[in-house]
Amino acid sequence: MSLKKSISDKLAARHPDKALIRARELKAAGDLARAFKLYVVAAEAGITEAERELGTYYHQGLGGHGSTADAVNWFTRAAQKGDVESQTNLAGIYLAGYRPDSALFGGAKDGPADLAEALRWALLAAEAGEPRAQALAGYIYMEGPEELRDDAKARLWYSRAAEADNAYGHLGFGLLTLRGAEEDEPTFRGVEHIRKAAEAGLALGHYYLAEIYEKAIGLLPDPAKAAEHYGEAAKGGIRNAQAKYGLMLMQGTGIKTNKTEGETWLRRAAIAGDPEAAALVADIYANGDGDLPPSYAEAANWFRIAAEAGHRAAARSLGVLYMLGAGVPRDPDEAAKWFRQAAEAGDFIAQADFATLMLKKQINPRFTEPAPVHEWFEKAAEAGDLIGAYNFAVCLAEGVGVEKDEAKAVEWFRRAADHVLNAQHRLGRMLAEGRGVKQDFVEARLWLAKAASLGQTDALLDLAALELQGLGGPRNDEAARMMFERAAENGSRDAMFALGALYGGGHQIPTDRARSLEFYRKAAELGHPRAALMLGKYLRLGIAIEPDADEARKWLTLAAKAGLAEAEADLASLEPPATAAE
Incomplete structure (x- = not known):
């Protein structure tokens, strides 16, 4: 700064009024630092405009002087003298969460909004005709706590702000009008005010106008x-x-599909704290997109963000990834943590998943405290939820969290059985085994047939067994074969083994050793020990195939390792394998 300028500032500083005039000139010229010093001189002399200007410096951080506490101090001095702009600024600061007691140590921090204090200052400026303050007063009366809410006063102040063409006034008056609109005229009027807010460039105006067009x-x-x-x-x-x-871009709704841009907007919303957006981004990575393969590691990151924000479906999905070890290390205890979070939020599927982990003893009690899954399911069951009824029945049948009570389990399976596939199977099986109820093969067939008709693998296997044994009806090996075929198509190795036995002879269907061999091989390749034994026998004896001692030894060895003594005997009957020397 030149000597001439320094002298000019010092001369102006001798008189508060001149200091204010000089400060205005310097601020207009962009010299905020020199202007600040002169505003201090004028403000300390009690000049209202200078007090307001200092408040603005501190509020907006001009010239590096940011301090909400100091801003409030100077705005208050000006506001108490009736300065409308300072009153309006104070209303906004208190609405944003300023608390004087938070500024005692280390500067002010945001906290719960002091709406009563915000309203006090807003009303002073609103009554003086300031549109911004009128809109603030309308907002507090419409959205504030119960003790401050007053729709009539909200409408009054929003309407005055709207009359002054204030964008927030238009928005608030439009929303308030739509809230109580039951006829066309107030609806059209509300929409028109929101349109004006959007035309004024108000982002919230655009948002609500978009909702109006969408809905x-x-x-x-x-x-x-x-x-x-x-x-x-x-x-x-x-x-x-x-x-x-972002979702509209992803789906091409009202706009040309652009998945790259859509994912970018969803990601921005997620980073800003929108749990639903985070969950959508996670789904994109979990499911893949077109030619792009899934990225489970990326999906896990986004599911975690959404779950930590309380998104229950995301918590369950994250639990599934930990159960499968997809994108994250396989960790049943970590899976249980997320299943539990979703379960406690009322997610019935997560409740069942957590119960399954407990039932199969896949969680470590040192790391994961057992949850009252039976209480979750009982509560849902008594509220009429049939999935809850089924799961509660499973708890009773298996003693998960409660004392085992098979009779009571049957009652709950019955309640769920008309609409829950697995309940039909479990009820049919308990009737067939006489667990918790008098043994009844006829009724057992009825329930198993319901579940089998929908392709439930275990029901197909159990019903086929009753058909083979003639329990609950006449023996029908052909019907059993058809059921085993359907279960085998579902990937059941037990069904494949059963088909191998059926085609092997001694049943009411034509013997077909080649098909028998085929099914034994399929089941053996899926790790079925008795199928491995039978395949080894066929290969050793040359049944439906040329004898093959080496391959027979392979399958018989697998069966023997599984503990089948008969396989040991068959292995002993084989000649020792030829050595290289021979």
């Missing part, structure tokens, strides 16, 4: 207009709009 409020649905306004709101930083716009 056809007072006009015909227009996905293209909805996408356009969601896009403007997204660019304005409205988190929900970013998520909506």
